[in-house]
Amino acid sequence: MAAKQTVLGQGTHVVGEVRGDDALVVYGRVEGRIDITDELTIEPGAIVQADVQARSVVVSGVLVGAITASESVRLTPKARVVGSIVAPKVGIEAGAGYRGRIEMGEVDVQRSQSAAASADRGRTATVAAKAPPRLASPAKAASVSAPAAPARPAAAPVAPPRAVSAPPRPTTVAAQAPAWARKKATKRR
């Protein structure tokens, strides 16, 4: 009778620390800390006042505390969240209330064509040539592409792999912009 899922019901209030390797669904209330290697779901009506760490976190209730996820964090329209989010992927749906800092690792605002890149190989090549490989990229890629990695070493607090150590880069958009701008100009109607 091995339950793979732990449920804290509506009338249940935990003060302290919840940790382990099962998925956790909270309908009730938790104050303290949650540290699990599977998925954490905070249902509508639930109140969690805790720093939470999990593989992925889906919030539809109230959460006050820092969220760290090795894979993803999603706030649904009913979510009310105050606290930082550190995760490689974060989704916030319309209607969700959120206040705090979001960290997805280093954002490459310079490589302004990356979005359209997959749709336009030629341009990708141009951009790739312009943007030298950076130290931050492999680290970030690793954290995104290996999300199912069996969690963290037990002793390590918080922080999934992310590009913290990457030195802040000076903005070089200005220098690069004309190149892609010119390139794209030919495509204007």
Place this chain on the structure above:
Amino acid sequence: MAKQDKDGKPMANTVIGTNITIEGEIRGEESLTILGTVKGKVSVAQGLTIEAGANVEADIEAQSVSVGGKLLGNVVARERLEVRPEGRMVGDAKAARIVIADGASFKGNVDMDV
């Protein structure tokens, strides 16, 4: 028996899975099933079930308590305490009715004078 929420779905009972540890206090208005590890204090308005394989180090207050796993701590049950054949309990028990099954292990004081 099972309570329902406003959508008519049965209300989720609280289950602490095999691979989960809770350190601290658990309070509940519904029943609680423990398959994992709990250290601290448990007080629930309804039944508490400690399944085989579970490991509980806590003082417990509940309407009824059924021990199939390991329990280290004192129990106050408003109705009934049962230590099942696979159960092992070390601690004082206070309950209106107490059952210690054949095969169970129990060490502690029993107080049925509620």
Place this chain on the structure above:
Amino acid sequence: MAAKEPCHIGSSVTVTGQVSGNQDLVVEGRIEGRVGLDSRLVVESGGAVEAEIEATEAEIHGAVKGDMTVKKTVTLHQSARVMGNIRAAQFVLAEGAQFTGNIEMDVELPPDVVVGA
């Protein structure tokens, strides 16, 4: 809001300085400096804005670096790459968008939930 045609900053255009007005603004090119609109801002996926931004609404598909103050909704679409602090009534973040920064929004919490406890 602005019933006028939106203003386009074409992909080959770079504006350095301040852009202000009450006409919707669609950026396919580049703005550096300050954007102060009493209307909607759209940054297309090839567009880049490096500026302090004020607008009533913001739809970001491209790159933005700078702080945003928006009356209504800020939407970061899947292709968005944004660094900066955002203050808005509503914030929508599509999964896949890259964002690092602070979000300031009024969040209604249950009365017994204390922040900073």
